[in-house]
Amino acid sequence: MRAPRLRSVLLLVLPLCAGCLGAGSDGGADGGADGRPQGGPSTAGAASWQRSDAPLTADVLPFAVDGTVHVGDERIDTGAALATFVVAGDGVYFVADEDPDDGFLPQSGAGELQFADADGEVVETGVEILLTSLRASPDGHHLAALDMASGEKDAFGTPQAALVVWDLAAGEEVVRGTEATGDPDEDDLAALYSELNMHIASIDDDGLVLEASSTWVYDFATGGGERVNDHVEFSSSLDAPAGEWRLDGRGREQTMLGPGGARVKPDLDPARLELFGWVDATTSYGVLNGDPEVLVTCVVPTGTCTELDGTAGQRVVLPAGLSEPGLDLTGQSDD
Numbered sequence: 001m002r003a004p005r006l007r008s009v010l011l012l013v014l015p016l017c018a019g020c021l022g023a024g025s026d027g028g029a030d031g032g033a034d035g036r037p038q039g040g041p042s043t044a045g046a047a048s049w050q051r052s053d054a055p056l057t058a059d060v061l062p063f064a065v066d067g068t069v070h071v072g073d074e075r076i077d078t079g080a081a082l083a084t085f086v087v088a089g090d091g092v093y094f095v096a097d098e099d100p101d102d103g104f105l106p107q108s109g110a111g112e113l114q115f116a117d118a119d120g121e122v123v124e125t126g127v128e129i130l131l132t133s134l135r136a137s138p139d140g141h142h143l144a145a146l147d148m149a150s151g152e153k154d155a156f157g158t159p160q161a162a163l164v165v166w167d168l169a170a171g172e173e174v175v176r177g178t179e180a181t182g183d184p185d186e187d188d189l190a191a192l193y194s195e196l197n198m199h200i201a202s203i204d205d206d207g208l209v210l211e212a213s214s215t216w217v218y219d220f221a222t223g224g225g226e227r228v229n230d231h232v233e234f235s236s237s238l239d240a241p242a243g244e245w246r247l248d249g250r251g252r253e254q255t256m257l258g259p260g261g262a263r264v265k266p267d268l269d270p271a272r273l274e275l276f277g278w279v280d281a282t283t284s285y286g287v288l289n290g291d292p293e294v295l296v297t298c299v300v301p302t303g304t305c306t307e308l309d310g311t312a313g314q315r316v317v318l319p320a321g322l323s324e325p326g327l328d329l330t331g332q333s334d335d
Helices: 189-195
Strands: 063-065 068-071 074-077 082-088 091-096 110-117 122-130 142-147 162-167 172-177 199-203 207-211 215-219 225-227 273-280 283-288 294-299 305-307 315-317 326-328
Touching: 068 082, 068 091, 074 110, 082 142, 082 315, 142 172, 142 199, 162 215, 172 215, 273 294
Parallel strands: none
Antiparallel strands: 063 068, 063 315, 068 074, 082 091, 091 110, 110 122, 122 142, 142 162, 162 172, 199 207, 207 215, 215 225, 273 283, 283 294, 294 305, 315 326
């Protein structure tokens, strides 16, 4: 039997849609002449959590068990059960799970963004984010989320959500966009947000795609955003981010399909293995069924698979942005 997923909002990792930009702003909602956002929090003397001095690197898929995030050989104790996390900059950015004993990952709502460095020192940032919006660029240099608390309030007292991107290498905020999150002068924002699945649909080292009341592409270098034309189709979680490799389907007995008609079989028992999606352009991930079940990664073009130490028989939280936010490998779920 396949490993049950920890219940949560499942958001696909979707590639940026090149060449599909339509009419939009040159510099975001409050962009200046250079395209960078004006106003908002000052970047002078940026807080320690906004600046990266010794970036973490991970050669394997990071994961969290019981509040400890495994990043390669590093173990970062956040001191809390995690609802969601990303590895970026010098450590781990996360939102805590306020009810970890219910066996479910939170499906909605906001929470305070926190940061834990490699030594386990935790900083409360004071930024309230939509917990399903947290993302990091693949190179770990940019952190993004929807700020749910600091914006202009509507007539009913609900703040306008804002897309915020921090450049962790520079220690500054480079995007603050509200183009796709309603108008506080005209909208009932609470009602609007309850109808929207606001999320960052895709992120790479240069920019991201935000889906809210409309779809916008934001560029990290300029801070500017442009609206995506209607009827744009994004790829599924079966496709690797670079688009060269894909899984041939869901379930067992899977093959990884690649350039030039390449067909790669994972080197684990296909009757026990199920791959769910991709960590990066050449690494897929999934679960090897057994007693206990264990999280695995498989790489192309070799098909070599690796069981991740510390995941067997555990409730595992995966980095935000993967097609599966978490996996219950305890064998005790009735899902």
